[in-house]
Structure formats: structure tokens, C-alpha cells
Amino acid sequence: MKLRLCRVTEIPPEGAHAVEAGDEDLLLTRVDGVVRAFHNVCPHAGRRLDWSPGRFLVEEGRIVCAAHGATFDRADGRCVAGPARGARLAPVAVVVVDGEVFLESASGSGSR
Ligand code: FES
Numbered sequence: 681m682k683l684r685l686c687r688v689t690e691i692p693p694e695g696a697h698a699v700e701a702g703d704e705d706l707l708l709t710r711v712d713g714v715v716r717a718f719h720n721v722c723p724h725a726g727r728r729l730d731w732s733p734g735r736f737l738v739e740e741g742r743i744v745c746a747a748h749g750a751t752f753d754r755a756d757g758r759c760v761a762g763p764a765r766g767a768r769l770a771p772v773a774v775v776v777v778d779g780e781v782f783l784e785s786a787s788g789s790g791s792r
Pocket residue numbers: 722723724725726727745746747748749750762763764
């Protein structure tokens with residue numbers, strides 16, 4: 681079973697889109713048509729990356745953590761600058777079906 685997160689078009693081509701998946705706060709990105717999801721938890725000090733729910737700082741196509749400025753690549757979640765340099769956002773498996781983004785369940789296998 682898959683949990684629906686949002687429509688692909690809700691994810692800005694630059695920046696990120698915040699969603700809740702049960703108890704988890706996630707952020708979704710769309711880079712070159714590929715949707716990716718990460719936990720909305722900064723590896724530096726565990727804070728949310730957005731400065732207000734769903735509002736992300738974006739600089740030169742990268743997401744900047746609102747707390748202390750760690751800067752993340754939107755494609756792979758790698759921190760490229762700031763206090764978390766070298767760390768990564770924790771990825772979350774998602775699948776796109778008919779323009780909708782779904783969370784892959786832990787027991788799910790394979791995607792179409
Ligand atoms: S919590 Fe994100 S840079 Fe410190």
C-alpha cells in the first residue's frame with residue numbers, strides 16, 4: 681500500500697515542497713523531472729530546513745537550512761556548504777504514478 685503525498689506539479693522546479701507522511705515531515709524535490717524525497721531534518725542539529733512550514737530558502741538552486749545555513753543539493757541531498765558539509769539528508773523512497781507522488785511502504789516491493 682502506498683501513501684499519496686502530493687501531485688508532481690505541486691513540487692516547484694526550484695526549491696522544495698513540504699509534506700507530512702504520518703509522523704514524518706518530508707521535503708520533495710524535482711530535478712530534471714525526477715522526484716526525490718528526504719526527511720525534513722537537517723543533519724547538523726536536527727532542525728527542520730524550512731523557515732516556516734513549507735517555505736524553504738533557495739540559493740542557486742540549492743536548499744539552505746534556515747537554522748544555520750547548511751546548503752543541500754536538491755538532487756541527492758548532499759550538504760555542499762555550511763556546518764553539515766559532507767552529510768546528507770536522509771532519503772525516502774517515493775514513486776510517481778500518473779502525476780501523483782506516493783510514499784513507498786516499508787513492505788512495498790518494486791514500483792511501476
Ligand atoms: S540545523 Fe541546519 S544548519 Fe544547523
